[in-house]
Amino acid sequence: MSEAIPATRLRIKFSKVGALRYIGHLDLHHIWQRSIRRAGLPLVYSQGFHPQPKIQLASALALGFSSQAEVLDIWIDEDATWDQDALQAAAPQGITIFDIQEVELHGPALQTQVESAEYEVTLLDEISDSLLDEKLAAIMDAESILRPKRIKKKNRRFTTVPPTYDMRPLILEMKRIAAQQIFMRLTTQEGATGRPDEVLKEMGIPVEAARVERTALNLK
């Protein structure tokens, strides 16, 4: 990517709900590219043999989670004008744009600016407050929680002892906020990203028995 291309960098805050909960990270990239094109915004492309539109999503959201706090950076032609309503009209159902701000063109990549993410989890199966509190305490009181690491398929045959990682330091905060409702704040940094589904699994709750929503994405 040549930094020499004059451009305007926009930061878009949006929600991802409804049907879009079931759409993955890569597909969301395409959805944004097409929405931006429909809105008539001229995206800046990378140079080279396979030019790619310059857009960055802050942090991948696991399949099935909704979010009220997604962040996207896009680079458009320097002299292009933009209009939040036009972009909203061009976005599919399930995306609501809260805010568009122009940001520093040469600031660091969006992914590296994320520090932590907050989630609200609603448990779909009945569980008493006391039992839930007990489960939460068990996790928060632990010094370390070893969980099996996910290994890419192609590397699997080189691994004899399944490697583990310590999940505990990734959980910054966790509490019950209502009946069957949990709040969690997890680190979200390269190489140290806490996953709500992993935390739930540790508590013995399958992810399909919970509704998870990202409520905040905290940038540095």
Place this chain on the structure above:
Amino acid sequence: MLTPKEIEARLERVLLTVQKPGRYVGGEYNATHKDWDAIQTKVAFLFPDIYDIGVSNVGMKILYDQINQRDDALAERAYLPWLDFEEVMRANEIPLYALESKHPLVDFDIIGITIPYETLYTNTLNALDLSGIPLKTADRGPEHPLIIAGGHTCTNPEPMWPFIDAYVVGEGEEVIHDIVEAVQGWKVGKVESLNRDDLLKALAQIPGVYVPSFYEVRYMDDDTVAEVIPLIEEAPKRVMKRIVAKLPPPPTNFIVPNINIVHNRATVEVMRGCTRGCRFCHAGFTTRPVRERSVEEVLEAATKAIESTGFEEVSFLSLSSSDYTGITELVEKVSERFPDEKLSVSLPSLRIESVSLDLMEGLKKRRSAGFTLAPEAATERMRRIINKFITDEQLLETATEIYKRGWTTIKLYFMIGHPSETIEDVQAIVDLSKKVLAAGRHAVGNKAKLNLSVGTFAPKPQTAFQWVSVDTFEQINAKQDLLKKELGRGIKFSWTEPEDTVIESFLSRGDRRLSDVIYTAWKNGAKFDAWGDQRRYGTWMDAFAEHDLDPTFYTHRQRRVDEIFPWEHISTAVHKKFIFEDYKQSLEGEIRVDCREQCFACGILPTFKEMRRENPGKGWMCPEVKVRKSVSKIIPVESK
């Protein structure tokens, strides 16, 4: 039946347990959502394969648009679940539902099933079963949706006769409105007081609609058809296909899928029909006459489609792009209007001539993809038989030029199993392919690559080859073995498994008795027959055995010249006499030239004479019919 809310609640609990849940939730840009309770007539269009395959189907898109343009009707879409989700749906008693409103299909007034190829038959039964709708017309009551079907399989609807209430023969743009109105006219008063037969009778009187349950088939001692008898007065002896005189404005607000699918792009149909007359080609015989859209209309539609979808690719659809009158102008204007390098444009089915190269070059953008050529046969004798005539020199010259102009990969498409093909004709495919690659290497060195794809011919109803036998397993195996052995390194070779060809063959030219076989095969687990890894040949053979039928009767039997075919009461307007002449010419190796040069009176013009007279001009490629001073009587559509 479950309400949409109940279905959504159940979905939430299971969607994360299946692959690609994005297939099952809808919510795409350009999907049409209407107020369910405020709309009189609800139509669900079903493509009986998974979302990834079905979304790009243009026929379904056209009909979805036609219905949603009406104020009194709504259209939604449904696709089949993949195996994992089907299991989950059945375990959780989730019926097949439409993506827009999540209403179960059984809540709709009409279910319109697009069946473009025969290997969707078992899936069609599976879809009805998943919807909780009785599989057979005879078992449905007034509370059930009307089940209609259309698409290319309509030229022989007989194998599916007991399952489909009404089959649309030919083009659907106009007839779909007639059907909606027939349903509206019938659905007055209480459901209990309605009689389904009344609706079917009304449908049987709509030109282009075939109601199979109103016909009886009698057979000869040798199991061929003796006659097909209409059981009621309202059912015509012969159902003539519907066509539109002028292609209506093409749809432009395509559904933009949220996940990746096949043909993830905008499509503009530039022309319908083909004048070349390749004898193996089902579409060539059944989509006549040729009707073109103007360059302006195509360009306008492409612009609108790109603006309303944000797609990065547009494909101009036709059976033979090179034959579209305005093709050069279209390519020029597209390049002018979209100078932006980010839009790619594809032109399918280009002829093997240097003009095609100029066209592709006009569109060639940042990516140098492969170039596909389809000679279909490798010897002059075979090319005469199939009526697709080019010379080896033409092919070699074009191929060399393609390599020279910077495409590194050429894909050649051939078929084996054409009538009277010998092993020498197959060897010629090897020799010619090697020559093409050698010419490429001579021109540009070792970066020249060749992919060779060899399909196996399956004879289709209503074509010049409807009389011939498909190759036997032994023949196909011998031919494919030769190709695998002789091609050697450097040519990437792909082929069709013989079982796929045989299944396609008996389904294509089957009669009503095949419906039992289809039902039993489905019952015993056959589905997704078009997916190589899902096809269950053994299940099909067991089903034949169970019903005491011989598959070779449908596949490997040279049919008598005086045989009455099971599909003869369905007319594509191309006369059997013409088709038979074409078949005889094929046996003599006689070429029939492009019918734009000379009209061969295939039957289209006499059938649609009035329509042509009212629609003069160049959009319709048949010769014009002069306006007579006084039209004394309406000429009947029936030819016989």
